[in-house]
Amino acid sequence: MTESALLRLRGVVKKFSAFTALHGVDLDIHEGEFFTIVGPSGSGKSTLIRLLVGMDEVTSGEIHLRDQRIDQTPANLRPTCMVFQSLALFPHMSVGQNIEFPLKLRKEPAEKRRDRALELLDLLRLPRDYYHKRISQCSGGERQRVALARALAFDPEILFFDEPLSALDYRLRKTLEKELKDLHHRTGKTFVYITHSLEEAMVMSDRIAIMNGGRFEQIAVADDIYGKPVSRFVAEFMGEVNLFEVTSEDGKTLSAPGLTVNTTQDGLPANGKGLLMIRPEYVQFASATDRFDYLVEGQVQEEYALGSRIQYEIKGPQEDLITIEKLRENRLENAVGQHVRLGFNADHIHLIGEA
């Protein structure tokens, strides 16, 4: 793995006087990957991306791009490019001049610059006559595409994104997420994206890194981050989740207050404590005769319509409410106040080996 990595970080530390924003981060990003770094604000993801593009200096540690160490190289000499949160389109230049800016810096002839700019407008599905438009005449979505075109004109080894979609409305964001994923396929470039939105990360990424408190909590493919989180933080960050505090006497038999366990399961160390995780979509309403590996009883507190799905909050034996989600066609009639039996099976649970 390590030899083939395009970008390698080893023990990267960033301190701002007394505050340590990054505590020795290691990371490998591979060629052609769509890699997303997700974390809440203050987790260090913005600090990290600024180090990667060269706008801040590392306090210690090393960053390598292919065979070259780049952590001491200033931003203007690195073969990487970033799409800024604010997009940073130059307001005093036309769309065409914006896209050609990196080519002009390389002193490419005007003809060639123009051809490339028009090609990029095609690639991003912007009409060619946008070449003459002013930035102020473009809509939010068009500006995104211009910013992308400009970054692609630079032809970077890695294209970085600093939450460029966060200011857009929901529908446009959804459209552009898919376009970005599509663009990644068509260009074959390496994309490194940071966001605080789990959904954005899930839709687009090959691999996701979850950041918290200046460290990576977990780096894995999207399905594993969602289905096999390594900590309570990751589990809760990645959407709705039910966590039961469980103990294990022998590493095979789990027990938790109020939870009926009809199976044995590996995963927790002997005499270990941990968390049993089950996502809301895998919990079923159980009749008296249904057989499930795990059963728990409770009372429905609240019902929320989420569009195609209905979400129920159920007061169970533990302090946290149990959340379950059903498709609208499987809606429970007169749900609020009902006493219900909930069941789920061993192949849908995940055990987190920490208290």
Added chain:
Amino acid sequence: MPASRSTRIVLFIYGLLVIGFLYLPLVSVGFASVSRARYLSFPIKRYSSKWYADALASSTVKDLLWTSLSVAVIVTIISVVIAFFGALAFARYNWRYRTAFQKLILLPIFFPQTVLGLALLMWFNSLGIIPTWKTAVVAHLVWIAPIATLIVAIRAYGFDPALEEAARDMGAGTPTILREITLPLLMPGLVSAGLFAFLLSWGNFPLSLFTTGADSTLPEWLYAKMVSGYSPLVPTLGIMSVVGSFVIIMAALCVAWMLRANKESKIAQH
């Protein structure tokens, strides 16, 4: 939002006051400058352009205009250059003594100009420099450059620092960034700072009084003539001074407008 009745009344009174205290006096100076009589008295019996002819023929007036113009132009150029870099230091870059700089630069503005003029005169004397219009340039700069800096700084606060970072990220070095990004974006601020600098210098009296030595600027001469030996040239030169600054502002606005029109058409045909 439509103005309420009371707001309209207040605005009307305000308008009357502006006209009564700002424009009417100026008009009366205008009348005085075209009256044949040596002293202004209404109604004016005979109109004449004699004083303008006299003024244009007089070598004193030429010297006055030339001195005032030299001081104002040099002050404008230097202020704009100082303001460009000063505004970046003020608003853009984080450096150790930035807050101290931001406060210190404001001090000359709050200093009474007469005191500042006196202090500078004493300072030039102790350095053994004989005051001329060149020392007045220095004195004007002490007061005007900070104002110009503030005007440009407001503009500098207004643009996204990510623009410069983006340019650097795409391979631009510092000189290229200044030329291609920072300068064009600060240009409106620089133009207004330049206009302010010119007008403040052109009309300045207290600083010039202390620091021009044997030379004299227009405002100084107007004052001197009012104190000792009124001349009918006083209103004439006063009007010429107002017209001069008006023409220069119009010329600057025209140039700015032409530059913009030129750029638009370049974008369009690009």
